[in-house]
Amino acid sequence: MNHPDTHLHVRGESRFADDEPAAAGLLFAVVVPSPVAHGKLLSIETADAGTMPGVCAVLTRDDIPGQNQIGNIIPDEPLLAEDAVHAIGQPVALVVAATESAARRAAGRVRVVTEPLEAVFDPREAFAKGEIMAPPRTFALGDVDAAWERCEIVVSGRADTGGQEHAYLETQGTIARPVEGGGVHLLSSTQAPTAVQRAVSRVLGLPMHQIEVEVRRLGGGFGGKEDQATPWAVLAALAAWKLQRPVRLVLRRHEDMRWTGKRHPYSSDFKIGVTRDGRIIAYEAFFYQNSGSTADLSPSVLERTLFHATNSYHIPNVRATGVCCRTNLASNTAFRGFGGPQGMFVMESAIHAAARALGITAEEIQKANLLRAGDPLPYGTTLGTPTLPRCWDEAERRFGFAERRASIAEFNTTHRWEKKGMAVMPVCFGISFTTTFLNQAGALAHVYADGSVSVSTAAVEMGQGTNAKLRQVAADTFSIRPERVRLETTSTARIANTSPTAASSGPDLNGNATRLACLGILGRLRETAAKLLGAATADGVELRSERVFLDGRATDLDWEKLVAAAYLSRVGLSAHAHYATPEIHFDKQSNQGHPFAYHAVGVALIETTVDCLRGTGRVNSVRLVHDAGRSLNPLVDRGQVEGGIAQGIGWMTMEECRHDANGRTLTDSFTTYKVPGPNDAPEEFDVHFLEDPEGPAGVLGSKTVGEPPLMYGIGAYFAMLEALRAARPELEPFYEAPLTAERMLMALNGATTPCVAEISASNPPPDPP
Numbered sequence: 001m002n003h004p005d006t007h008l009h010v011r012g013e014s015r016f017a018d019d020e021p022a023a024a025g026l027l028f029a030v031v032v033p034s035p036v037a038h039g040k041l042l043s044i045e046t047a048d049a050g051t052m053p054g055v056c057a058v059l060t061r062d063d064i065p066g067q068n069q070i071g072n073i074i075p076d077e078p079l080l081a082e083d084a085v086h087a088i089g090q091p092v093a094l095v096v097a098a099t100e101s102a103a104r105r106a107a108g109r110v111r112v113v114t115e116p117l118e119a120v121f122d123p124r125e126a127f128a129k130g131e132i133m134a135p136p137r138t139f140a141l142g143d144v145d146a147a148w149e150r151c152e153i154v155v156s157g158r159a160d161t162g163g164q165e166h167a168y169l170e171t172q173g174t175i176a177r178p179v180e181g182g183g184v185h186l187l188s189s190t191q192a193p194t195a196v197q198r199a200v201s202r203v204l205g206l207p208m209h210q211i212e213v214e215v216r217r218l219g220g221g222f223g224g225k226e227d228q229a230t231p232w233a234v235l236a237a238l239a240a241w242k243l244q245r246p247v248r249l250v251l252r253r254h255e256d257m258r259w260t261g262k263r264h265p266y267s268s269d270f271k272i273g274v275t276r277d278g279r280i281i282a283y284e285a286f287f288y289q290n291s292g293s294t295a296d297l298s299p300s301v302l303e304r305t306l307f308h309a310t311n312s313y314h315i316p317n318v319r320a321t322g323v324c325c326r327t328n329l330a331s332n333t334a335f336r337g338f339g340g341p342q343g344m345f346v347m348e349s350a351i352h353a354a355a356r357a358l359g360i361t362a363e364e365i366q367k368a369n370l371l372r373a374g375d376p377l378p379y380g381t382t383l384g385t386p387t388l389p390r391c392w393d394e395a396e397r398r399f400g401f402a403e404r405r406a407s408i409a410e411f412n413t414t415h416r417w418e419k420k421g422m423a424v425m426p427v428c429f430g431i432s433f434t435t436t437f438l439n440q441a442g443a444l445a446h447v448y449a450d451g452s453v454s455v456s457t458a459a460v461e462m463g464q465g466t467n468a469k470l471r472q473v474a475a476d477t478f479s480i481r482p483e484r485v486r487l488e489t490t491s492t493a494r495i496a497n498t499s500p501t502a503a504s505s506g507p508d509l510n511g512n513a514t515r516l517a518c519l520g521i522l523g524r525l526r527e528t529a530a531k532l533l534g535a536a537t538a539d540g541v542e543l544r545s546e547r548v549f550l551d552g553r554a555t556d557l558d559w560e561k562l563v564a565a566a567y568l569s570r571v572g573l574s575a576h577a578h579y580a581t582p583e584i585h586f587d588k589q590s591n592q593g594h595p596f597a598y599h600a601v602g603v604a605l606i607e608t609t610v611d612c613l614r615g616t617g618r619v620n621s622v623r624l625v626h627d628a629g630r631s632l633n634p635l636v637d638r639g640q641v642e643g644g645i646a647q648g649i650g651w652m653t654m655e656e657c658r659h660d661a662n663g664r665t666l667t668d669s670f671t672t673y674k675v676p677g678p679n680d681a682p683e684e685f686d687v688h689f690l691e692d693p694e695g696p697a698g699v700l701g702s703k704t705v706g707e708p709p710l711m712y713g714i715g716a717y718f719a720m721l722e723a724l725r726a727a728r729p730e731l732e733p734f735y736e737a738p739l740t741a742e743r744m745l746m747a748l749n750g751a752t753t754p755c756v757a758e759i760s761a762s763n764p765p766p767d768p769p
Contacts, residue, residue, distance in 0.1 A: 003468045016219050017173045017189045018250045027056055029239050029249040030103040032093035032110045033259060034085035037328040037663030039114030041081055044093055049109040054102030056243055059094040063242060066205030070230055072195060074133060074295035079203055079234055085114060086293035087330050088663050089259030091231060096239045096247060119663055123288040123325035124267055133295050133324040139306040139591050141378040142317035147282035151273025153357050157757025158269055159349040159735035161342050163262035163657035164335055167675050170219025173250030174233040176240035183210035184237045190229035191221045191460050192500035197492045199230050200237045215490040218462035223334030226500045227297050228260050257668040262657050263335035264301055265290040266342040272350040278358065278365040280315045285346050287322035292331035298324045303434055304339035307379060311344040312388060312426035314375040328663050334502060336647060336710050340429055345714050349735035352718055353757035356733055363401055363424040367392060371428055380592030385599040385695045387627045388428055395603040395625040412726045417612050421722030425715030426603045429708040430596035431504055432584055438499040439581040443513035447521055447573040451560040456488040458498030459510040464706055465636035469507045470514050472632050473699060477518035479543040480559055504706035509579060511699030516577035528566040529557060598696035600708040602626030606715035610723035615745025617720050619649055621684035624712055628689045629703030641687050641709040648713015650676040652737050653720060732756050
């Protein structure tokens with residue numbers, strides 16, 4: 001089944017927030033940002049701007065009727081700056097005018113007067129100065145301190161990862177309009193409608209039922225519109241409510257790239273202890289997260305890093321500690337993988353360093369320590385998913401790891417200026433929100449008298465194919481054609497108390513809620529059919545391909561006739577259902593619990609080539625085996641896998657976020673920030689979904705594929721690094737991503753970096769008795 005929006009997209013008929021036809025009296029809002037990264041706010045001079053032609057208002061903190069606070073986890077984010085500014089781009093004022101050009105001219109006339117304060121951009125420096133958002137958190141298993149002396153090789157090092165621009169096609173934007181009774185309606189580009197609703201309620205001092213947030217679809221999100229859509233939506237709502245006119249606020253591309261947060265950069269220290277046969281005895285990591293100027297979702301992102309600090313491996317002694325460091329950059333935020341990729345990169349760096357110390361390949365250590373069902377994890381539970389070893393074995397059988405390594409070695413001996421490398425990347429990623437209460441969803445289903453079906457859920461469609469899967473769930477439950485099912489826009493007026501469409505949980509949570517709502521209607525339809533067919537009970541009634549069967553035999557009753565008869569018999573053809581993921585829990589004080597419904601697992605083989613003269617690299621192939629369960633839509637899932645891998649490769653090899661010494665973003669357009677293009681995609685994709693999947697799963701036996709595939713892209717870094725080592729065997733491996741062409745060229749010419757590893761202990765095996 002195709003994505004339901006496909007034909008609209010290719011014809012240019014899909015409507016996003018900024019495509020909404022202009023309402024009568026529409027006004028335009030433009031943000032006045034902080035010009036400095038850190039400073040005391042002395043004054044906001046608005047007189048000149050307020051008298052310019054077309055200007056209706058210049059709003060500051062003094063115009064907020066409720067609380068000037070939109071912080072989600074930690075209340076540390078004022079909507080409009082108060083006594084100080086903490087990052088370039090922080091909203092200070094809002095200009096509202098009859099045209100966008102008038103608003104922009106007036107915004108340029110607002111003078112923001114500040115007294116400079118010291119700015120910090122490095123997380124290690126921020127930590128040293130005590131600039132942290134919460135006390136450090138530690139996940140632990142076993143006794144790490146006692147384990148080191150049992151290790152035959154101990155390697156210590158540093159691994160750094162950079163930020164990543166979300167690069168969604170549609171920038172942040174909202175259209176807000178006042179409604180009767182003093183409320184506000186918002187058409188917002190957000191992954192989290194209820195979070196926007198709650199923040200507007202707080203700022204305007206209105207109850208939540210007076211605020212409706214509607215989302216038709218997003219032109220991409222990737223986590224960048226989970227929490228960071230909120231300030232722009234609330235600003236638009238404030239202007240609409242104050243002026244009682246509809247207001248449009250849409251960021252331009254360079255504004256979006258300058259003022260919004262990215263994937264969190266991390267700087268991390270690791271220490272790994274192994275035996276000479278590659279068994280990992282102990283592992284310790286400390287993660288310095290660059291959170292930016294406010295908390296945003298940083299504590300939860302850091303938590304996810306700790307959950308996945310050991311990636312796919314059983315390590316009996318682990319201590320992983322992380323801390324959110326406050327810097328003077330735009331608040332960093334959710335991004336596909338939500339902290340998991342940063343933790344996995346450090347783990348893979350440690351394994352790579354240990355393998356070099358042992359003189360073996362990294363995949364030998366990976367395979368020797370691969371997680372199996374029942375193995376303990378560093379947060380108080382055991383792995384329930386049994387298929388990771390199967391994925392490894394199937395990938396090794398299909399793709400021939402040893403054969404590929406031998407072929408690469410032969411290539412490297414005969415090619416002086418080009419060198420190849422390969423890496424294996426296993427992934428084990430927990431599926432659920434780690435904040436337990438978010439694991440709930442509602443759905444509202446209607447069956448109309450003509451047999452068509454309408455479904456409303458909390459899920460936001462942003463190109464990931466969630467609506468296609470929900471449509472399939474409804475169609476399968478009723479046993480009707482998918483074309484009969486329509487997915488409505490997401491609205492807080494239809495589905496209340498929504499969780500964000502994030503954490504790879506959208507299809508599972510909303511799919512199960514949809515199924516429950518449809519089953520409620522289906523039960524009544526079966527009872528109606530039993531009466532029409534003269535059956536004593538509905539036990540023998542079932543629907544197959546829009547035909548009613550009784551005791552296994554087809555009847556003359558079809559779907560449309562049954563629905564029409566039910567309507568005429570005054571049978572309810574609507575149902576609301578609520579779903580909450582069962583048997584999950586997590587205590588954030590003890591850092592123990594069972595937080596995930598299941599784990600998504602798989603294994604990828606990545607091969608790369610490096611041009612040793614130019615320092616450029618390309619990904620030749622990505623081959624993988626992934627457990628997608630019983631896929632609801634293999635075409636959609638394959639697209640998610642390939643897109644996620646491309647995004648992961650971009651993060652690891654080319655996407656570099658830069659700022660100057662004053663905190664001003666330098667990579668604020670796609671001319672200065674490189675995202676993967678068609679020519680950067682792997683030359684070969686071989687995606688194999690594991691057959692006969694086992695273990696716990698999501699709706700109808702499927703397993704989500706939203707976030708996990710991105711982490712296969714981490715393997716591209718290590719494959720490139722191996723190619724560099726083939727060119728320069730004396731090269732000390734370094735762990736600083738992204739491994740850009742510039743960084744590779746410098747490494748080939750002898751440049752150094754602090755992100756290296758060294759053997760900190762080497763204990764020979766004891767003498768035999």
